[in-house]
Amino acid sequence: MKWERERKLDNHKTVRLLDDNGLRVDGRRFDELRPLKIEVGTLDKADGSAYVEHGRNKILAAVYGPREAHPKHIALADRAVIKCRYHMAPFSTDERKSPAPSRRELELSKVIREALEPAIMSEYFPRSTIDIIIEVLQADAGTRCAGITAAALALADAGIPMRELVAGCAAGKIDGKVVLDLSDIEDKQGEADLPVALMPKSGMVSLLQMDGSLTEDEFKQALDMSIDACRRIYEMQREALRQKYHIVKDEADNEAATEVRV
Amino acid sequence: MHAERKQLVTPGDVLGEGPYFAGENTYRDGTKIYAARIGLADIIGNKLIVVPIKGVYIPRIDDIVIGRITDIGMSGWQVDICAPYPAMLPASETPMQRGRDIGRRDIAYIYGVGDLTLAQVIAFDRTRDPLLTTKGRGLGKVTSGRVARISPAKIPRVIGKQGSMITMLKKETNTDIVPGQNGLILATGKNPEQERIAVEALYMIEREAHSSGLTDRVRAFIVDEMGKGKEIGQSQNSSIA
Numbered sequence: 001m002k003w004e005r006e007r008k009l010d011n012h013k014t015v016r017l018l019d020d021n022g023l024r025v026d027g028r029r030f031d032e033l034r035p036l037k038i039e040v041g042t043l044d045k046a047d048g049s050a051y052v053e054h055g056r057n058k059i060l061a062a063v064y065g066p067r068e069a070h071p072k073h074i075a076l077a078d079r080a081v082i083k084c085r086y087h088m089a090p091f092s093t094d095e096r097k098s099p100a101p102s103r104r105e106l107e108l109s110k111v112i113r114e115a116l117e118p119a120i121m122s123e124y125f126p127r128s129t130i131d132i133i134i135e136v137l138q139a140d141a142g143t144r145c146a147g148i149t150a151a152a153l154a155l156a157d158a159g160i161p162m163r164e165l166v167a168g169c170a171a172g173k174i175d176g177k178v179v180l181d182l183s184d185i186e187d188k189q190g191e192a193d194l195p196v197a198l199m200p201k202s203g204m205v206s207l208l209q210m211d212g213s214l215t216e217d218e219f220k221q222a223l224d225m226s227i228d229a230c231r232r233i234y235e236m237q238r239e240a241l242r243q244k245y246h247i248v249k250d251e252a253d254n255e256a257a258t259e260v261r262v
Numbered sequence: 263m264h265a266e267r268k269q270l271v272t273p274g275d276v277l278g279e280g281p282y283f284a285g286e287n288t289y290r291d292g293t294k295i296y297a298a299r300i301g302l303a304d305i306i307g308n309k310l311i312v313v314p315i316k317g318v319y320i321p322r323i324d325d326i327v328i329g330r331i332t333d334i335g336m337s338g339w340q341v342d343i344c345a346p347y348p349a350m351l352p353a354s355e356t357p358m359q360r361g362r363d364i365g366r367r368d369i370a371y372i373y374g375v376g377d378l379t380l381a382q383v384i385a386f387d388r389t390r391d392p393l394l395t396t397k398g399r400g401l402g403k404v405t406s407g408r409v410a411r412i413s414p415a416k417i418p419r420v421i422g423k424q425g426s427m428i429t430m431l432k433k434e435t436n437t438d439i440v441p442g443q444n445g446l447i448l449a450t451g452k453n454p455e456q457e458r459i460a461v462e463a464l465y466m467i468e469r470e471a472h473s474s475g476l477t478d479r480v481r482a483f484i485v486d487e488m489g490k491g492k493e494i495g496q497s498q499n500s501s502i503a
Contacts, residue, residue: 047318066318066346077389080346119273121289121298125320126388128346156273159317159415161287161298164274201274201296241272241300245315245472 017174017186024186030179033169033229038149038240040157046133048158050240052150055183056140061150062133063158066125074129080122081129084113086147088136108144115148115168115197115207121161130160141187142170148197148207153237157244165237166206168197169229171222173214178221180229194222198230267304271297277310285311315472319345319414319444321392325383326401328409328446329394331373339373341381344411344444347391351381355395357402378404380440380448400440407437407450408457412468414445419471420464427467427477434484435460459487 017025028034034055043049046062053059069075086108090099101109112134122130132155134147145168152166172182174190187193192212198205205227214222265277275297277288284290287299288310297303301312321327321343329341329349338352353369373379379394380401386392396402412420420441421428432439437451437460449460463480470476 048316068346068348125346156300157316159299159301159314162273163289163298164296165272199274202291238272238275242270245270245300 015185015189017190018177022177024174024179024183026183028181030177031225033181033232034183036233036236038153038236040153040240040244046154046158048154048156048160050150050153050157052146052153054142054146054149055181056138057136057143057146058138059143059146059150060135060137061147061154062135063131063151063154063160064133065130065158066128066160067131069127069129075127078123078126080120080125080127082113082117082120082122082132083129084109084116084132084134084151086112086134086136086144088139088143092136092139108147111207111209112144112148112151116151116155116166118204118206119152119162119164119166119199120155121163124161130155130158139184141182141184141193142195144207145169145195145197149233149237153240156241164199164201165234166197166199167230167233167237168195168207169226169233170195171226171229173212173218173222178214178218178225180225192218192222194219194226196223196226196230198227198234200231200234203227265297265303269303270301271303271312272300273298275303277303277312278305281308283309285309287312287314314415316413316415319343321345321347321349321383321386322443323383323386325443326440327381327383327394327444328404328440328442328448329379329381329444331375331377331379334370334373334375338369341379341394343381343392343394344414344446345392347386349381349383349392349394351379351394351396355384355393355397357397373403378409378448380404380442404448407448408454408461410447410449410461410464412445412447412464414443416468416471417441417443417445417447419476420447420467422477427480430477430481431460431463431484434481434488435463439464456488459484462487 037053039051042051043062048063050061066080086105088097090096132151134151136143148166148168171180171194172190173192174186192214194210197207277295277297279294282295284295288295289298295310297312299312299314301314304311304313327343329343331339332342333340338350341349341351343349381394381396384393384395435456437449437456440448447464449457451457463484
């Protein structure tokens with residue numbers, strides 16, 4: 001491990017994140033996403049779940065609820081309390097990560113919750129809680145965005161009323177050029193990272209953070225790029241949901257006509 | 263209407279635009295009406311709705327539910343009805359002998375913690391916990407049978423169009439099946455084998471809720487299973503003979 005860190009440090013000046021053709025370390029163009037694999041309903045025991053592979057990120061999200069608030073005093077009279085836990089598995093990184101929640105994980109739990117909250121119609125379930133659990137099985141930069149992508153699907157899978165889905169994607173700057181969806185080495189050795197979560201229908205940005213520095217123009221460019229990527233991811237999310245609930249239309253007519261509840 | 267009837271929609275999908283009302287599980291933003299939940303789009307009059315295909319049970323007045331007693335209070339019980347809210351069953355809502363005084367010691371004879379009850383929701387409005395009653399025909403303590411737990415969104419499929427599915431289930435398995443709106447279904451038969459087959463058929467309906475020809479497949483499954491039971495019975499008889 002130590003050896004690897006030294007190698008990375010050695011390479012710091014010599015490594016080139018963009019080659020002569022403008023291609024990146026993993027061969028992507030500047031505006032290309034890493035391959036994305038999305039699966040809905042992976043877990044049986046949770047009310048809703050989703051699994052996302054975003055490049056080499058492997059992320060599992062589970063949702064429970066709405067259910068009774070425990071302890072009772074945390075319940076709100078006018079809406080459901082949304083609880084979110086982002087956690088990285090000890091085996092998700094190069095060096096074993098302590099399983100105890102770190103400062104970083106606590107912060108990400110909070111920002112992910114705040115990125116999802118505007119999409120959830122929590123006012124339908126006063127005095128209850130909705131639990132969102134995001135487990136990073138393998139990390140490779142951009143876990144918070146992939147976590148949001150997965151959690152939004154798990155929420156929809158749980159049948160929780162939502163205004164729309166939320167998709168996440170980051171942009172950044174490497175070797176002086178603004179690029180989309182940084183990988184691990186680009187994140188560590190690049191100049192900036194800009195994670196964004198978007199509610200595509202309304203065009204509302206529910207997460208925006210920045211690490212490093214960008215000029216105003218670069219910032220605008222990076223933001224536009226990640227918003228565009230979020231829209232692409234949103235289409236993949238919808239497709240994944242449709243695949244899970246492949247329904248024969250005629251069969252739906254065989255249901256008893258019951259009034260539907262809110 | 264933009265979406266077709268019975269079309270699968272995901273949160274944020276446009277259902278329609280113009281002179282429609284936003285019904286259950288939908289919302290309006292500007293002139294358009296959007297789906298708020300994963301489910302099947304439908305239209306009632308000029309009201310657009312989404313019929314959910316997943317989700318927790320939210321109590322409604324007059325629903326028949328099966329609940330488990332979780333606590334005994336001074337004048338009633340707390341009942342878990344698989345909803346985000348714990349239900350209350352007041353002692354006054356049980357058919358008790360008149361003149362008997364109501365108190366903790368007394369009511370424990372009626373329901374103990376862990377008992378199952380078939381009850382009806384008499385009051386619920388989200389600001390207060392649901393209130394149950396066991397006064398009514400067929401309501402009261404569950405004393406025999408087996409309970410299957412399925413997603414409450416699948417209950418309409420278990421009942422079927424004009425009760426077609428449940429009638430078939432009752433007839434073929436020779437059991438009495440009471441579906442609780444909260445996803446718990448009670449099957450009571452003359453022997454445990456019939457109940458087992460009924461419960462397995464219910465889980466089969468949940469698993470394959472939206473595949474074609476389900477009623478026929480479930481019937482074939484039941485007939486097959488019932489047949490097995492008979493064969494074993496016959497072979498036992500012959501060995502005794």
